[in-house]
Amino acid sequence: MIEISGLTKTFGEGQSAFTALDDVSVTIRSNEFFTLLGPSGCGKTTLLRTIAGFLDPTRGSLTLDGEDLLSKPPYQRPVNTVFQSYALFPHMTVAENIAFGLQMLNRRKAEITATVAEMLELVQMTALADRKTSQISGGQQQRVALARALAPRPKVLLLDEPLSALDFKLRKEMQLELKRLQHETGITFVFVTHDQEEALTMSDRIAVMNAGTIRQIGGPRDIYDHPAERFVADFIGDTNFLQAKILSTDGAQARVRLVSGGEIAAQTAADAPVLDDGASVTLAVRPEHAELCAPEGALLSGRLRDVVYFGTDTHYHVALDQNETFTLRRQNQPGQTQVWQTGDHVGLNIAPGIPQILKD
Template sequence: MGPFGLTPLKPFNRGTMIEISGLSKTFGSGANAFTALDDINVEIRQNEFFTLLGPSGCGKTTLLRSIAGFVDPTKGSLTIEGQDVLPLPPYARPVNTVFQNYALFPHMTVAQNIGFGLEMQDRPKAEIKQTVGEMLELVQMTAMADRMTSQISGGQQQRVALARALAPRPKVLLLDEPLSALDFKLRKEMQIELKRLQSETGITFVFVTHDQEEALTMSDRIAVMSAGRILQIGGPKDIYDHPAERFVADFIGDTNFLDATLQSVDGDVATVTLPSGKSVAARAVQGGSQSGAVTLAVRPEHATLTKESGLLDGVLQNIVYFGTDTHYHVTLDAGSAFVVREQNQPNAGELCEVGDTVGISFEAGVGQVLRD
């Protein structure tokens, strides 16, 4: 049992926590109108670590603030455990937020900050004291209870902000880029800490970030956003291996884009003809076209470089050494560029030299046809 008296749910037991449908938000009106959210549809499950990922200005924070109640959507619906929360002000919603810059009350101590939400809910003093104690322990800040928030470090402030948001036992914890102000090492620590808290508390986490690596390592599921729309929702592996759109493929990791021609689609499997004229099986995209010109995405590490002719042929332009791996920049015969990433082996010799004619191969099903 976790500290909330809740047993973390197994993924398959998870019911719906938040249901958002047709949600839109337009700021301003007339010529100055700006659509921050455009027909958002998403279902977030219980005890899920759900991440909203996208570049700045994509609408992810607006969506988070809509859930918290600080943004009033123009249209659409938003329910938490089946209850319509849009008419509710922020203070009546069963969600708590960890703000980007923590927003700790500077005139209160660490303990007073953590107890604030419970105090506002008029919980008995004894209960507040006990819960604050538990929370301090949970985030390992018991020794700092009576410090002012200005007297503790950034990492400690982060913990207090977390504890403050968790103390009222919200159904959903909203995290608005909470790790962006921390340095690299602390960020790594807090990522692990957040995962631990999520599984221990059984609370649903909705996490906003622009850091793809953070999203991939922490999330159960990710929604990739751009220009106010959700482009794709899926597990980290799903999103990485099978991006549905060019933006997703480009935003997450490195990708080679190839102009290809779609020959046939059979369920998940698409057969495409590459610029070299050779055909290969790739993964089809839902709702994509059935034939004609398409874009094929191939991850650099999914391709291999050969001295012989491969699926694609070209000339090696540049070799960039990265320690763990090496990047080979190839100019294809068709004129476009292609990068192959090879894992480095200590005893392996030089594979090729700049100027060599090389072949590039990848396995069937590795390429992903994109929705255009």
């Protein structure tokens, strides 16, 4: 278990000072696939490098299973990193790269040989063990980097955007592979990415970061279905924002009135402050959580501006009567006929309880 508390990292001083991490506190459980997700410059890599020991934080504490990590240099932390550039040693073979960490830990020769063979097997690189790292493809280098970091059996594996250099198909493959490796080895993975889809497919839990702070932590479903604030809703997936007023609240549920006059039940954010009746709020609704219907008696109505075909699904852009826009997504079915045409006056329905009230 990694416990991070009040971690702050400031680069530079005075006027030009830049706060990369601003009072970050988070607990990463053992054996979980934990993802730090955020746009570039949000501090996710800084946090990862601090755990690895390449950066000293300005303030805060960091422990692993109750043991202070900050007082130890990187080579004494039971933590290994898979670098974004892979950072394989070019003067060593695949097998020598994997053996390096074990050699530095002074493991016995026989044990090193056995572990290297096992790791090569695990990442399916046995046939290329004696190749130089410059003689293998990007995807293969990726596997070697993984095997090298896993070989010493660290308590925590840190992965710094390891898939960003791979092409689309290979990336999909490696996502599943990583998930499988994490499951098989039972090692805690801390994964850094700016790709929300990657985060959603692989993680047990996700921490969404922005401007040096963690904005929301939760499971992929949690984060996607119940974004707590505008940044999270916007960064992960597509979202429609609707203005509304609170009518009444009842625990996690609230009744709101939309600008169009329609009323609907909505979810409040888990740790949001109590909302007063009559308060103005923003609702987030995912494009696939709404349905097109006839305008009469619908929750919202507007003019269908664009119909965009995407293969697996179709996007409908609706200009709402109240000057807002709304995007809908519907999965395409075989033999489906196009019911709505551009320019049609259409209605929109949303199931009660689906809209999420944002904190800001």
